[in-house]
Amino acid sequence: DTAVSQTPKYLVTQMGNDKSIKCEQNLGHDTMYWYKQDSKKFLKIMFSYNNKELIINETVPNRFSPKSPDKAHLNLHINSLELGDSAVYFCASSTGTSKADTQYFGPGTRLTVL
Amino acid sequence: EDKVVQSPLSLVVHEGDTVTLNCSYEVTNFRSLLWYKQEKKAPTFLFMLTSSGIEKKSGRLSSILDKKELFSILNITATQTGDSAIYLCAVRLGNAGNMLTFGGGTRLMVKP
Secondary structure (H helix, E strand, C coil): CCCEEEECCEEEECCCCCEEEEEEECCCCCEEEEEEECCCCCEEEEEEEECCCEEECCCCCCCEEEECCCCCECEEEECCCCHHHCEEEEEEEECCCCCCCCCEECCCEEEEEC | CCEEEEECCEEEEECCCCEEEEEEEECCCEEEEEEEEECCCCEEEEEEECCCCCCEEECCEEEEEECCCCEEEEEECCCCHHHCEEEEEEEEECCCCCCEEECCCEEEEEEC
């Protein structure tokens, strides 16, 4: 069973379009995250979300918005896509509560903006 | 600004060699340090360190944290080609959101 899954795996789209990436976790975790990994493989946090609180990394443009229909899902919506949005986007989840908290990552979605 | 720096950026060794990967950090409100291995897809969890001087070990991999000098090392002994990957160090801060701040990674290539 896949613990953290994302769809689609690959997404190719034109500049200016709006797209969504879906994430689901079956670990029963309370907190989910989105990360962006650029071409130099640098992973950067975008959002942290649990059923109470959304924390946004201040460097993330407001064209990006997470949407959580329920505790097991955190989707990422991106409006007006730009070339610089091309990257691999990882979803992750964790219990988010204890000192021993560990984040588990999904397989990633490679977004290419043309 | 919180910062996590890994060195070396890349490393090429031969099977059987021992490697040491470094991770230094300057952050406010440190909570824990984590190591991940990333092959082709998702980073996979290796270790979490919260206390200084206590070595964590898993097979040929081990890691230790020094909270006074603000660094951690990841050792891999008797390397194998399957160890080839990017190794990521991340610091978990004690602030809201439970976010991880990642270093730039060390790309390890193990040649037969």
